[in-house]
Amino acid sequence: MSSISLKLGYKYLRSNRGGTFSFTTLLAIIGLSIGISSLIVVTSVMNGFEKELEDRILGVIPHSVITSAEPIDNFENLIINVKKNSDVLEASAYINIEGIISSAYETKGVSIIGVDPSKEKYLSIIPEYMLIGGLDDLNKDNSIIIGSLLAAQIGAYVGDEINITTADIKTTLIGSFPRSVNLEIVGIYELKTEIDQYLTLISHSTAQKIKNLNSLQTTGIRLKTNNLFSADLITQKALNNINDNNLTYTSWKNTHGTLFEAIKFEKLLISLMLFLIVAVASILVLSTVVMTVKSKEREIGILLTLGASSKQIILIFFTQGIMVSFIGIFMGILLGFLLIYNLNNFISIIETILDRNLLEAYFINYFPYYINTVQIFVICIVSFLISIISSLIPSLRAVRLNPVEILRHE
DSSP states (O other), X not given: OHHHHHHHHHHTTSOTTSOSSOHHHHHHHHHHXXXXXXXXXXXXXXXXXXXXXXXXXXXXXXXXXXXXXXXEESHHHHHHHHTTSTTEEEEEEEEEEEEEEEOSSOEEEEEEEEEOHHHHHHHOXXXXXXXXXXXXXXXXXXXXXXXXXXXXXXTOOTTOEEEEEEEEEEEETTEEEEEEXXXXXXXXXXXXXXXXXTEEEEEHHHHHHHTTOOTTEEEEEEEXXXXXXXXXXXXXXXXXXXXXXXXXXXXXXXXXXXXHHHHHHHHHHXXXXXXXXXXXXXXXXXXXXHHHHHHTHHHHHHHHHTTOOHHHHHHHHHHHHHHHHHHHHHHHXXXXXXXXXXXXXXXXXXXXXXXXXXXXXXXXXXXXXXXXXXXXXXXXXXXXXXXXXXXXXXXXXXXXSOHHHHHHTO
C-alpha cells in the first residue's frame, strides 16, 4: 500500500486536465524557487562584500597606525620596540601627504604615501595587484606608483612625468611657495576599488625630502597584526611598553569599521526578510496540499472504506508536499547559482539601462560573491523543514475525515 500511496501522491501533483503540474502546485514550486534563489544570491553577495572589504580594502589600509603630533625621531628604534610584541607581524615607517597630482592633461587631488618598498609586500596587497612595474621600482629617485583609474583620469602612463604639489611650504629668498616636485610614473596597480583613483605610492626617502624631514624622521608607523579585529588592543599593548606619551594610535575600525558593521547588519536584515519570503512560499505548499485534500475527499473516503490506514493516507499528501518542496528547492538552487555566476553581466545591463553606477556608495566597482556551501546547505535544510511542516498539517487533516459523511454527500 505504501507504493500506492507514493503513486497517488505523485498523481495528485498533476493537473486534472493532464498537464505536468496543477496551477497551485506550479505556483508553490515557483514561489519556493524564487525564495531559495534569492537567499542564495543575496547571502553570497553579502559574503563577497565582507570578504572583499577584508581582503582588498583592509589589505591596503594598515591594521593600525602609530602617529605623533611632531615628527617621530629615530623611528627605526621605535619599530624594533613595537615588534617586540609577538602579536605584531610587521611594522614600517610611512609618511602621509595630501596633495595635487598634475599631468599634461588633468589635475586631481590624491593621497601620497611614502613607504619602504622592501616591507610593503608584508603590509599591503598592492604588490600582488601591479599591472605594470613593481614596488622595487620606487628605489629609483623621484618615482611614483599610481592606480589604474587615476592613470586613466589624468591621461598618464608609465614613463610619463607628473607634478606633485603639497600643502607644505617651501621658503626661498624670493618668498614662500607650496612645495612641488616632479616625479616619474614607474608602476600602475589595479585593485578594482575606489582606492585606484586616489592612492599613490612613493619611497619613504622621497617623502622625507618633500616633508623636509631628515633621514631618521618619519610621521607614522604602520602595523600589521596577527588578529585584524584585535588590532587596537595589540597596538595599545605594544605602546604600553614604550615610554613616549606623544605617541597615539588609530586602527582600521576608526576609518572603515562602520562600513564593515553596516554590511554585517544589512546581511542579517536581508537574510531575515528573505527567510520570511521562503516561509510565505511554504504557505503555498500548505495551500497546495489543502486544496488537494479538499478536491480528493471522495477518493479519501473510498480508500478509508477499503481499509487504508491513517498512516497511508498521510503518506499520500505528505509525499505530495515533499515532492513540491524538493522540486522547488532544487530549482531554486539551480536558479541561484545561474544568477550568481552571471550576476555582474546582469548588473552591467541594468546599469546601462538606468545609466547609473549601482555601487557608487561602496569601495568596489563590481559585485563580489563568495559561495558558502555550509550556509547554502543550512538554507536548503531549514526551507525543507518549513515546507515539510507545512505539508504535514493538511495531511493530518485528511485522516480526520469521516468516510461515511463524505460518501453520503456524493
